[in-house]
Amino acid sequence: xxxxxxxxxxxxxxxxxxxxxxxxxxxxxxxxxxxxxxxxxxxxxxxxxxxxxxxxxxxxxxxxxxxxxxxxxxxxxxxxxxxxxxxxxxxxxxxxxxxxxxxxxxxxxxxxxxxxxxxxxxxxxxxxxxxxxxxxxxxxxxxxxxxxxxxxxxxxxxxxxxxxxxxxxxxxxxxxxxxxxxxxxxxxxxxxxxxxxxxxxxxxxxxxxxxxxxxxxxxxxxxxxxxxxxxxxxxxxxxxxxxxxxxxxxxxxxxxxxxxxxxxxxxxxxxxxxxxxxxxxxxxxxxxxxxxxxxxxxxxxxxxxxxxxxxxxxxxxxxxxxxxxxxxxxxxxxxxxxxxxxxxxxxxxxxxxxxxxxxxxxxxxxxxxxxxxxxxxxxxxxxxxxxxx
Numbered sequence: 001x002x003x004x005x006x007x008x009x010x011x012x013x014x015x016x017x018x019x020x021x022x023x024x025x026x027x028x029x030x031x032x033x034x035x036x037x038x039x040x041x042x043x044x045x046x047x048x049x050x051x052x053x054x055x056x057x058x059x060x061x062x063x064x065x066x067x068x069x070x071x072x073x074x075x076x077x078x079x080x081x082x083x084x085x086x087x088x089x090x091x092x093x094x095x096x097x098x099x100x101x102x103x104x105x106x107x108x109x110x111x112x113x114x115x116x117x118x119x120x121x122x123x124x125x126x127x128x129x130x131x132x133x134x135x136x137x138x139x140x141x142x143x144x145x146x147x148x149x150x151x152x153x154x155x156x157x158x159x160x161x162x163x164x165x166x167x168x169x170x171x172x173x174x175x176x177x178x179x180x181x182x183x184x185x186x187x188x189x190x191x192x193x194x195x196x197x198x199x200x201x202x203x204x205x206x207x208x209x210x211x212x213x214x215x216x217x218x219x220x221x222x223x224x225x226x227x228x229x230x231x232x233x234x235x236x237x238x239x240x241x242x243x244x245x246x247x248x249x250x251x252x253x254x255x256x257x258x259x260x261x262x263x264x265x266x267x268x269x270x271x272x273x274x275x276x277x278x279x280x281x282x283x284x285x286x287x288x289x290x291x292x293x294x295x296x297x298x299x300x301x302x303x304x305x306x307x308x309x310x311x312x313x314x315x316x317x318x319x320x321x322x323x324x325x326x327x328x329x330x331x332x333x334x335x336x337x338x339x340x341x342x343x344x345x346x347x348x349x350x351x352x353x354x355x356x357x358x359x360x361x362x363x364x365x366x367x368x369x370x371x372x373x374x375x376x377x378x379x380x381x382x383x384x385x386x387x388x389x
Contacts, residue, residue, distance in 0.1 A: 004169065013051050013107050015260050021035065033084070035147070039280075053110075057113075060118075073115065073116060089117065091113070107332075117382065130163070143160070143388055156383065165388050177364075177365040178376050182210060182380065184310075185342060188311040190214045191214075191215045193314075193349065195218060200374065203315075204254075211253065212253060216347070217294060228325050229284060231283060234283045234288060237337070259281045259294070259298055261280075261327070262279075262286075283335070293319030298328065302332050315345065333350075
């Protein structure tokens with residue numbers, strides 16, 4: 001995989017950078033600039049060598065499904081980025097003659113952020129015509145958006161077919177750190193949370209081969225508890241193939257929660273929700289209750305495994321994080337930070353917990369990818385990486 005260190009000529013050359021600019025925005029302002037900060041090294045590397053830096057990215061926004069319709073704008077992101085990097089401007093179009101003209105007018109070292117890629121359906125459909133329009137903006141392409149490298153989109157796999165292509169510094173770091181995580185120092189402890197078994201099955205199978213213990217947490221654990229014969233009440237479960245789950249359950253390395261924080265399903269989201277929550281051991285969840293977090297026994301189990309580990313891999317929250325059930329997630333974050341183990345973490349809510357607790361510097365590597373991190377760990381590569389080779 002060639003990186004930007006292999007580019008021979010930079011001065012006055014327009015370089016198209018697929019950057020990770022998909023950050024949360026509220027009331028027209030960026031509320032978490034972690035990904036922007038991670039994008040800075042590649043941008044400044046190109047700036048300092050006199051390149052014309054053209055940034056392309058998508059943004060989903062905070063509302064779903066509306067946020068996935070491509071209506072959001074990168075204008076607030078460009079404004080936030082200008083506080084981190086000098087010479088940043090925004091252009092409200094993505095392709096076409098006007099966008100090409102805006103690129104031509106850039107002085108060496110200036111940065112232009114183009115509009116949301118997903119405003120054009122050609123992006124997610126990987127339409128050759130859209131990729132050709134993107135490629136017409138520059139002479140060189142740099143892939144630095146690890147978080148989208150698992151997507152077969154035009155800016156990810158289409159453009160590299162048309163331009164000399166290189167990996168950015170962030171992508172290089174991600175590949176190196178996650179490749180190292182696949183050959184961990186032992187004892188090695190992996191924690192996979194979140195939901196959707198079908199997106200986690202492959203990575204769980206891979207991790208069970210190389211890690212000493214693999215804990216399944218969050219809503220994902222509900223599928224495993226149900227398949228093992230435990231009552232999960234009205235908890236969130238997927239339509240996963242129970243045979244696939246039972247195959248993983250048979251592995252002695254797999255670890256499940258031993259207790260849960262539960263409450264009546266009808267109380268979730270109400271003013272008195274917290275007062276109706278209780279701790280339920282295995283087998284004690286009532287049919288009308290829903291599991292919202294892991295209990296103190298599970299937190300103690302996780303902390304003990306973290307304390308013994310030399311490598312810890314973690315992706316995904318351990319409870320209903322978005323609705324405020326963050327005790328297990330936050331407690332495990334503190335345990336990992338205090339463990340002294342080599343720690344690799346990823347996933348939006350996971351990173352939000354770590355950053356909110358002020359623990360970010362105490363983790364060895366924090367990935368910008370959620371789904372991309374899981375896919376890389378499962379397969380050892382991604383479509384966006386293969387496109388560069």
